[in-house]
Amino acid sequence: MNNAIRTKGLTKKANGRELVSNINLHIIKGEIYGFLGQNGSGKTTIMKMLTGLMIPTCGEIELLGNLLTEKTKSVLKRVGSVIEYPIFFDHLTAIENVKLHCDYLGFYDDKAISEALDLVHLKGVEKKQVKNFSLGMKQRLGIARAIITKPELIVLDEPTNGLDPVGIKDVRDLILMLNKDYGITFLLSSHILGEMEQIVDRIGVINNGKLINEVSLADIRKQRTDYIELVTTDVEKTVYLLESELQISNMKIIQDKKIRIYDWTQSLNTISKMLVLHDIEIEGIQKHISSLEDYFYKQINGGRHSE
Structure with a gap:
């Protein structure tokens, strides 16, 4: 080289x-x-x-x-x-x-x-x-x-x-x-x-x-991990609905009120509509695209993502 x-x-x-x-x-x-x-x-x-x-x-x-x-x-x-x-x-x-x-x-x-x-x-x-x-x-x-x-x-x-x-x-x-x-x-x-x-x-x-x-x-x-971040007051019911109604299983609960969804088979709009129909209060929902900043902080934190 x-x-x-x-x-x-x-x-x-x-x-x-x-x-x-x-x-x-x-x-x-x-x-x-x-x-x-x-x-x-x-x-x-x-x-x-x-x-x-x-x-x-x-x-x-x-x-x-x-x-x-x-x-x-x-x-x-x-x-x-x-x-x-x-x-x-x-x-x-x-x-x-x-x-x-x-x-x-x-x-x-x-x-x-x-x-x-x-x-x-x-x-x-x-x-x-x-x-x-x-x-x-x-x-x-x-x-x-x-x-x-x-x-x-x-x-x-x-x-x-x-x-x-x-x-x-x-x-x-x-x-x-x-x-x-x-x-x-x-x-x-x-x-x-x-x-x-x-x-x-x-x-x-x-x-x-x-x-x-x-x-x-x-x-x-190639390594990046993109996700949808959902903030709700009823995490338990939301997780149940995501699994039963949309067959989403790849997700993680963060800081009690946040859910990170790593499964991209359903759109953000589809997820929102389903939760609203089941009277789930959504405080926030957005896509998170991994950046160079995410990679950098993961590296200097010894492989851990900052939450």
């Missing part, structure tokens, strides 16, 4: 404790891979080591087929990144900041700079000093800086931080376009799990500094 990123036993210790431990990561070329983890789980620490901003205590990092060492750091020129909050020279304009970054890389293409600023909707404000930018605008500028050279791999830590819903959609569409049209591999982290679900191909679940699972979104969807 052709990996864009591979790590073996990647570990970082600081102040006598392990921030991340024994990370064996596999990110395939051409995919969009998402890190899922709570704050402080180690996502940013891993990203910093992958982009050369932090030195591992032990373990190996392979980027784009090259083992990352002091002698092979030139491979990082093929990697774009925005880690935590993007840093700029506030007294310089947006375009001056970007050109300074390109000078450092030895990349000279004014057209590419203009295109990148246009892609993140910063055309027209490129001559404005960065000190006058909002957090969201700085985030856009950081992404523009990361994509100018059309690198083979882009690492983005919370790329939608500070953006409004329109900005979040713009960034999502940009990532999907760069991935599809240019074959760029992405490693992303985000606390907006619903947003991740719309964009990533695979996820790595990070918990307490450990990578506890890597799985594709397609496999998660």
Whole structure:
């Protein structure tokens, strides 16, 4: 399998404790891979080591087929990144900041700079000093800086931080376009799990500094458990009617008043009508479609669903 990123036993210790431990990561070329983890789980620490901003205590990092060492750091020129909050020279304009970054890389293409600023909707404000930018605008500028050279791999830590819903959609569409049209591999982290679900191909679940699972979104969807949740004051009679009238047997009583129905042979409308005809008071009834959030919390709770 052709990996864009591979790590073996990647570990970082600081102040006598392990921030991340024994990370064996596999990110395939051409995919969009998402890190899922709570704050402080180690996502940013891993990203910093992958982009050369932090030195591992032990373990190996392979980027784009090259083992990352002091002698092979030139491979990082093929990697774009925005880690935590993007840093700029506030007294310089947006375009001056970007050109300074390109000078450092030895990349000279004014057209590419203009295109990148246009892609993140910063055309027209490129001559404005960065000190006058909002957090969201700085985030856009950081992404523009990361994509100018059309690198083979882009690492983005919370790329939608500070953006409004329109900005979040713009960034999502940009990532999907760069991935599809240019074959760029992405490693992303985000606390907006619903947003991740719309964009990533695979996820790595990070918990307490450990990578506890890597799985594709397609496999998660195969595993998902959808159900109808019914809230009523008469659970006992409701269960009897569901079994006798509609032949539903796959269900579970939750918190005394809730019934979760896992049998999808009957529609929500059919269930409601039958219960009303038998004078059952329905306080609530709705479909629940399992999400990436459900999967994530099941993983970090040791396989248990949160109720």
